[in-house]
Amino acid sequence: MxxxxxxxxxxxxxxxxxxxxxxxxxxxxxxxxxxxxxxxxxxxxxxxxxxxxxxxxxxxxxxxxxxxxxxxxxxxxxxxxxxxxxxxxxxxxxxxxxxxxxxxxxxxxxxxxxxxxxxxxxxxxxxxxxxxxxxxxxxxxxxxxxxxxxxxxxxxxxxxxxxxxxxxxxxxxxxxxxxxxxxxxxxxxxxxxxxxxxxxxxxxxxxxxxxxxxxxxxGREGQSVGMDKMQKNEQNYDKVLASLLHFYQQLGQEIPCTQARKQYIARIIARVIAGKFKIMLSFPPSAEKKQQMKQYDKHLKEQYRDIYDSNINKAVLLLRKTQYHTYYLANMLVRRTYW
Missing domain, CATH: 3.90.550.10 (Spore Coat Polysaccharide Biosynthesis Protein SpsA; Chain A)
Structure with a gap:
């Protein structure tokens, strides 16, 4: 059977x-x-x-x-x-x-x-x-x-x-x-x-x-979703994100996909990008890190506008609305939450 x-x-x-x-x-x-x-x-x-x-x-x-x-x-x-x-x-x-x-x-x-x-x-x-x-x-x-x-x-x-x-x-x-x-x-x-x-x-x-x-x-020790592990494994996170963005580029071309499903996938990837922002904000604040975040977000807006517009994360929305003037505040809140 x-x-x-x-x-x-x-x-x-x-x-x-x-x-x-x-x-x-x-x-x-x-x-x-x-x-x-x-x-x-x-x-x-x-x-x-x-x-x-x-x-x-x-x-x-x-x-x-x-x-x-x-x-x-x-x-x-x-x-x-x-x-x-x-x-x-x-x-x-x-x-x-x-x-x-x-x-x-x-x-x-x-x-x-x-x-x-x-x-x-x-x-x-x-x-x-x-x-x-x-x-x-x-x-x-x-x-x-x-x-x-x-x-x-x-x-x-x-x-x-x-x-x-x-x-x-x-x-x-x-x-x-x-x-x-x-x-x-x-x-x-x-x-x-x-x-x-x-x-x-x-x-x-x-x-x-x-x-x-x-x-x-x-709550178990060593879990990969703990912030210390996410910092340590940031390159892994970036690798997955790069794979997802490459996949997204193929939709409607090499990979047949309806518009509704493509938008659904854009929303998933937007959540992953919000996670990347959280990791970046968890490190000690610096002008260099702030500039990296701004440049990454600018690239996203130019190359993946649907994904950029699909973000629902309030912290990311606030950073964008204030042109990253709230970077140090956001950094403090993230580090206070996860450390």
Whole structure:
């Protein structure tokens, strides 16, 4: 019997969290419908031993694939190559899914033919509590958009201007990824945005599940979204941004794309650029850094006007409105917030 869903778990030295992740998929009524690919990305801890336990217990559901270290994007690429499910979802090794919500997602996948199925996620703050049930949670996006009809299949272009979809929200047809040879940058952080952006030109339909499926763990030591890590890995961030801008230039030319989807992609990239501004503002203030920001913004306005105009970040809007006279104030606020 074919699998309706492949869950890909890119795994690198995640022994502290991996059991929670894999256990969350151990739902007897779903085991025949799903496969869980644990992509062991050259781990040197006991991650692969934990993964093998589940593979031995449920060989028709859990599968371990070991490869050399290539980063998060490499794990996704490997998952795309090996997936056997009709749909495809990435769940990072330190995250997990909620049982009832996950059951609802799988039931929807079995009943729909939408290219993408969108479900909710919760920020989950890990402050070291022994029981995950004690973690504080918060929905970044409470509803997909005002007036959404759950389970209805929408033409993507019809609601693209209302929508923002993160990796944690997205379950997508495997054939879209494999058939269009979607490839994510390897040996690089911050590639989630590539994964949610590159398939969009080929997404014609979407439906929505009224459930918070994904628990996104925040607060763990060494997380790449911490500001100290983002400063250290600024070149990685810039590499991803450059890849996204190159992709954007191809839309409507080498890559067929409707105007609605191109505008949706412009809004995604505008959010990534706001993140770049946040990183630049997190460094000690200087006239040189201020000038770099102004020059970058000028280049963006001249070369990528649609992306420039798609910005909704208040700090970036204020910097532009004041011709960067508020640079030092913005710098102080960012550094006070993140340090």
């Amino acid at each position: 074919g699998k309706i869903l492949t869950i890909v778990v890119p795994t690198y030295n995640a022994e502290k969290y991996l059991r929670d992740n894999l256990e969350s998929f151990d739902i007897p009524e779903l085991l025949q419908d799903i496969e869980v690919l644990i992509i062991n990305d050259g781990s040197t801890d006991h991650s692969v031993d934990i993964a093998r336990e589940y593979e031995a217990r449920y060989p028709d559901t859990y599968r371990v694939i070991t490869k050399g270290n290539g980063g998060h994007g490499s794990g996704i690429n490997c998952g795309i190559a090996h997936a056997r499910g009709t749909y495809f979802k990435v769940v990072d090794a330190d995250d997990w899914v909620g049982k009832d919500a996950f059951v609802s997602l799988v039931k929807t996948l079995k009943a729909t033919d939408a290219d993408v199925v969108y479900s909710g996620f919760l920020w989950t703050y890990d402050h070291g509590e022994a029981d995950k049930a004690a973690f504080q949670t918060k929905a970044e996006i409470a509803i997909p958009f005002e007036g959404v009809a759950y389970q209805k299949i929408y033409p993507f272009d019809e609601i693209a201007d209302k929508l923002y979809m993160k990796m944690h929200n997205m379950t997508i047809k495997t054939e879209i990824l494999r058939g269009h040879q979607i490839q994510i940058d390897e040996h690089c952080y911050y590639v989630d945005t590539e994964y949610i952006t590159y398939p969009i030109p080929y997404v014609n339909t979407i439906c929505f599940v009224d459930a918070f499926v994904y628990y996104y763990r925040l």
